[in-house]
Amino acid sequence: MFDLVIQNGDVADVENLLIKKCHIGIKDGKIAAVSEAELSGDKTIEASGMLVSPGFVDLHMHEDELRKEEGKTYIEEDIFKSMTLMGVTTCIGGNCGIGMTDMGGYLSAVDRQGLTVNFGAYLGYSSLREKIGVQDNYRPLTREESEEVKILIRAGLDAGALGISFGLEYTPGSTTNELLEAAKVLREYPGKLIAAHYRNDGEEGIEAIKELLHISWVTGVPLQISHIGSCTAFGMMDTSLDLLEKARSIGIDVMADCYPYHAFSTYIGTAVFDGDCFGRWDKDYSAILVAEGKYAGEYCTKEIFQYLREKEPNTLVVAFVMDEQEVEKALIYPLVMIASDGLMHNGQGHPRGAGAFPRVLSHYVREKKVLPLLTALSKMTVMPAKRLGLMKKGSIHIGNDADLVIFSPENIRDNADFSQPSLVPEGISYVIVNGEIVADRGRLTDSRPGKAIRFGVKK
Secondary structure, three states, X not given: OEEEEEEEEEEEEOOOOEEEEEEXXXXXXXXXXXXXXOOOEEEEEEOOOOEEEEOEEEOOEOOOOEEEEOOEEEEOOOHXXXXXXXXXXXXXXXXXXXXXXXXXXXXXXXXXXOEOOEEEEOEEHXXXXXXXXXXXXXXXXXXXXXXXXXXXXXHHHXXXXXXXXXXXXXXXXXXXXXXXXXXXXXXHXXXXXXXXXXXXXXXXHHHHHHHHHHHHHHHOOOEEEOOOHHHHOOOOHHHHHHHHHHHHHOOOOEEEEEOOOXXXXXXXXXXXXXXOHHHHHOOOHHHEEEOOOOOOXXXXXXXXXXXXXXXXXXXXXXXXXXXXXXXXXXXXXXXXXXXXXXXXXXXXXXXXXXXXXXXXXXXXXXXXXXXXXXXXXXXXXXXXXXXHOOOOOOOOOOOOEOOEEEEOOOOOEOOOOOOOOOOOOEOEEEEEEOOEEEEEOOEEOOOOOEOEXXXXXXX
């Protein structure tokens, strides 16, 4: 007897790009059988007419905050819930240089509280700069400060961080040499990654990517370029993708990720909007949609933009500045994986946090037919799992973690939009994490089997 049996489903072999009707038996949180013969279990899911896929692995999102109130420490669950309902079973936070600075504390809170997803994270370099007291994003670190940050990096890696994330557009004062010093620490910890939000976008995006490739080449540390769409989907996508290909041909281990939208989202007070950003994008204030607060749902005027920058700099906004066809080029490119870059505040933000993966499957697979179904699924499952070194996730094999999503390829669709960014997608019947059902036909269950992932830490 198995704990759970999924019967009569069309099972996706995302490695060999095949689909085969069979039954899956789950025991103790693991896939224990993949069989053409019928199986028996304590619980049974009838998946006839549905596709059974490995759970989606989101290697670039922004985690919920760790809060402390009345002596209790807990993780807010906003983006994590949306992740689950769109089929994500494992997600990686700490991206773009920002995130928790107490890696051990956050991961311990995950295990103590339990989540509906598995969670691991990078160390955010910008946050580490702030932790040692450097508030000026335009100032490089001194040699002494750099050594302080290295101590924090080693502590975070010892606690299980995946690597370091850079957010150079947010801390333009970080010099290339400063970043090299930080990245060199990763050579002491085999298997770690650099994830990097580039220094500039638009016409300056190519030079920004070259800087990141230089850091990876000098240090020998694998590089994950974050949301390449919002870097060079301004007419430079072909050039940037060619750069990746050439870099790999000379031994640089580089890949990228992209979300399926032509608008990015961030805090209005960041350095992203410093200088002549509108000239760089060939846009004006009306390209910026306010996602939360007193002006939520309004497009910026000069007055609103300046007010929020000065008075409410932590307001999330959405910037409609990228070329949609350029984003599509990135999504279909073999070296690019699908990731959400999801970030939410009380259900407000960008719809990618609730709809990114279903949007790829509905818009780009079913409607536009620019991505075959299994190729798209591989970009959401086995590719990111292997990139992260999670060899027990991302594919359906006996002994692998039972992280699965069961959905209808004909009906899956994102419902989240820029006015209602947290709407639940349709067409997803079940989401299973470590063998337990965490979402049942668009609703969360009471199960919280998600585990903290400590990279490089022996159990």
